[in-house]
Amino acid sequence: xxxxxxxxxxxxxxxxxxxxxxxxxxxxxxxxxxxxxxxxxxxxxxxxxxxxxxxxxxxxxxxxxxxxxxxxxxxxxxxxxxxxxxxxxxxxxxxxxxxxxxxxxxxxxxxxxxxxxxxxxxxxxxxxxxxxxxxxxxxxxxxxxxxxxxxxxxxxxxxxxxxxxxxxxxxxxxxxxxxxxxxxxxxxxxxxxxxxxxxxxxxxxxxxxxxxxxxxxxxxxxxxxxxxxxxxxxxxxxxxxxxxxxxxxxxxxxxxxxxxxxxxxxxxxxxxxxxxxxxxxxxxxxxxxxxxxxxxxxxxxxxxxxxxxxxxxxxxxxxxxxxxxxxxxxxxxxxxxxxxxxxxxxxxxxxxxxxxxxxxxxxxxxxxxxxxxxxxxxxxxxxxx
Amino acid sequence: xxxxxxxxxxxxxxxxxxxxxxxxxxxxxxxxxxxxxxxxxxxxxxxxxxxxxxxxxxxxxxxxxxxxxxxxxxxxxxxxxxxxxxxxxxxxxxxxxxxxxxxxxxxxxxxxxxxxxx
Numbered sequence: 144x145x146x147x148x149x150x151x152x153x154x155x156x157x158x159x160x161x162x163x164x165x166x167x168x169x170x171x172x173x174x175x176x177x178x179x180x181x182x183x184x185x186x187x188x189x190x191x192x193x194x195x196x197x198x199x200x201x202x203x204x205x206x207x208x209x210x211x212x213x214x215x216x217x218x219x220x221x222x223x224x225x226x227x228x229x230x231x232x233x234x235x236x237x238x239x240x241x242x243x244x245x246x247x248x249x250x251x252x253x254x255x256x257x258x259x260x261x262x263x264x265x266x267x268x269x270x271x272x273x274x275x276x277x278x279x280x281x282x283x284x285x286x287x288x289x290x291x292x293x294x295x296x297x298x299x300x301x302x303x304x305x306x307x308x309x310x311x312x313x314x315x316x317x318x319x320x321x322x323x324x325x326x327x328x329x330x331x332x333x334x335x336x337x338x339x340x341x342x343x344x345x346x347x348x349x350x351x352x353x354x355x356x357x358x359x360x361x362x363x364x365x366x367x368x369x370x371x372x373x374x375x376x377x378x379x380x381x382x383x384x385x386x387x388x389x390x391x392x393x394x395x396x397x398x399x400x401x402x403x404x405x406x407x408x409x410x411x412x413x414x415x416x417x418x419x420x421x422x423x424x425x426x427x428x429x430x431x432x433x434x435x436x437x438x439x440x441x442x443x444x445x446x447x448x449x450x451x452x453x454x455x456x457x458x459x460x461x462x463x464x465x466x467x468x469x470x471x472x473x474x475x476x477x478x479x480x481x482x483x484x485x486x487x488x489x490x491x492x493x494x495x496x497x498x499x500x501x502x503x504x505x506x507x508x509x510x511x512x513x514x515x516x517x518x519x520x521x522x523x524x525x526x527x528x
Numbered sequence: 529x530x531x532x533x534x535x536x537x538x539x540x541x542x543x544x545x546x547x548x549x550x551x552x553x554x555x556x557x558x559x560x561x562x563x564x565x566x567x568x569x570x571x572x573x574x575x576x577x578x579x580x581x582x583x584x585x586x587x588x589x590x591x592x593x594x595x596x597x598x599x600x601x602x603x604x605x606x607x608x609x610x611x612x613x614x615x616x617x618x619x620x621x622x623x624x625x626x627x628x629x630x631x632x633x634x635x636x637x638x639x640x641x642x643x644x645x646x
Contacts, residue, residue: 234617236617282641282643283617283639283641284530284616284641285616285617285618286616286617286618294618
């Protein structure tokens with residue numbers, strides 16, 4: 144509904160106010176006369192009419208006339224507006240952190256305070272960031288539309304990166320008491336589903352949705368009853384969401400039908416290998432290492448190298464894993480990445496090199512801010528001291 | 529419709545050391561850009577090098593302080609500009625992206641929306 148109102152107003156702030164007014168009016172009216180048959184359409188009509196009223200009263204109306212979409216023939220369904228809105232929020236002329244903030248605020252409906260908490264900044268900082276981004280959209284006239292076919296795949300890539308970032312931040316919160324921020328995970332899943340339903344032929348979109356579904360299928364087993372981190376190796380696989388795994392696997396198959404696999408599809412394939420293994424021990428580590436080999440070709444990244452080294456350590460033993468990690472110690476991008484130290488610590492622990500393992504666990508603790516992860520690392524540190 | 533200033537920046541030495549063929553290629557590319565822009569093109573110029581620039585800042589009494597050289601001493605210098613009129617940023621990006629300075633490794637382009645008054 145917000146997206147449809149933006150189409151009328153071309154002004155995000157005004158659209159938000161009108162949307163809020165429409166909800167308030169809805170609460171009053173529906174209490175008396177019941178919920179209309181198509182509440183979404185009713186709300187959209189009210190918000191648009193309100194926006195038109197406001198604009199008519201303002202002298203800016205005449206000046207803004209060229210910007211307004213007046214009576215559009217057969218307004219597109221609400222979903223098309225959400226697609227236009229997400230491409231606007233994720234326009235390359237906006238900085239990545241602005242793209243993420245706008246997407247969370249305008250598409251996922253998080254409050255500014257919630258977005259601020261997700262990214263560890265003050266609410267006033269986040270409010271300023273969002274305001275600046277809206278001003279940039281207005282001043283530079285970032286258009287409110289789905290990109291043309293020849294630019295679409297590149298622009299979709301940026302949107303998917305934002306959705307993936309939102310998911311990752313929610314799946315394992317960088318700091319705070321809780322491991323998971325369910326609002327971010329659900330927001331990302333909702334966006335990925337929306338993108339897939341509106342761009343059903345896009346393999347990259349299907350790949351990302353598959354990846355998110357397969358990872359999220361494990362959500363009920365990541366924490367023990369007393370709130371401690373449960374590793375993949377120890378999770379009760381009978382409590383993984385089999386319906387979601389089936390959906391993810393089927394989407395993965397679809398996304399691999401195209402010419403070349405996309406990086407999300409390969410990541411989803413890795414998640415699928417885990418999802419289909421009955422136990423940790425029975426996991427096909429050779430296949431996983433092979434998939435990481437494909438992934439590093441598509442998406443050369445130190446984090447991919449790290450994850451591949453961990454898988455290699457599972458396939459060939461901790462000595463081999465440690466050797467695979469060695470070149471990453473000089474990698475500046477991983478200098479403050481706690482998972483590198485934690486992976487080394489784990490290999491060292493399994494090799495019985497307790498003093499070195501303890502040092503590595505301490506390093507990991509210094510680089511980890513999430514309380515649940517810290518508690519896990521502290522426990523491991525106690526085991527090797 | 530809105531106006532945008534497209535500012536062309538690059539490494540002065542690279543520009544100074546370009547061969548006659550490279551200069552000819554660049555000029556051809558600019559003519560192609562101007563033709564593609566058509567009515568969207570409101571103006572533009574190549575600028576003389578930064579060494580020819582003169583800068584003014586606040587001085588004593590009522591006279592400005594006059595100095596030799598550009599306002600900002602930067603590695604990448606301003607080489608030229610175009611003034612475009614377009615409906616939105618994507619249109620400008622599509623046009624300005626055709627400039628030869630965008631493809632070259634040492635140079636690039638800034639798109640600055642013009643603030644309209646009155």
